[in-house]
Amino acid sequence: MTIQLASRNRQSELMDDPALDEASHRHALTSLGRINRLSRSDKAVWKLLKTLAGSCTPDRPLTILDIAAGGGDLAIRLSNLAQRDGVSVNIDGCDISPTALQFSTDHAAAAKRTNISFHQCDALNQPFPKPEYDVVMCSLFLHHLKQEEAVRLLQRMKAAATQLVLVDDLRRTKFGYWLAWLGCRILTRCQIVHVDGPMSVEGAFTTSEAKSIAVQAGLRNAVLKHRWPQRFLLTWRPTGGDADGN
Secondary structure: OOOOOOOOOOOOOHHHOOOOOHHHHHHHHHHHHHHHHHHOHHHHHHHHHHHHHHHOEOOEOEEEEEEOOOOOHHHHHHHHHHHHOOOOEEEEEEEOOHHHHHHHHHHHHHOOOOOEEEEEOOOOOOOOOOOOEEEEEEEOOHHHOOHHHHHHHHHHHHHHEEEEEEEEEEEOOHHHHHHHHHHHHHHOOOHHHHHHHHHHHHOOEOHHHHHHHHHHOOOOOOEEEEEOOOEEEEEEOOOOOOOOOO
């Protein structure tokens, strides 16, 4: 099988289908949570968020918006890490899917994460739950969007973030494609994830494309760094500082 990755091949993924039945959707969200846990997204993101801990107190927690929060697994793990490190955070997650919203709400309740709330929201067209947050982030959402939509999303994130914009997403590489193809089959029996995983890489942006989108969105001093497995972290601060967590 020959895969052409020179340009994006953005396709409608199975999980994006509004007609997907709830049981299949919830199974896919559970499977993605397992894969994301092994990718250590929470550790990579928390390393950056922790740099802002000095600006928050129990009376004034760090406020975070997680756009396209899906099953809520990243928000919950970030809350756990914050508690471990003694950092006060309040996290709002938003997603357009009612099934994902109910799944994430149930997940947070089972984990007794009272500092997380989930909201139904079209991140491209509807107001966020609050006008401003210290941190506005999204993980594995950018590759679902057309280029002009990705620019619009980053513009909206920039307008709502007072301290940090953070994007964690896939890189479109051959190694990333085959890693997704193999990893999804090893880590889950979910056929939806088997299809959507490699398809996501085909629709992802390269590093240079992501940098160009950031510039178009007005994030001209954004910092983009690679991380395992074949992902990138894009960060932007209103002050222009490097948000590398070092």
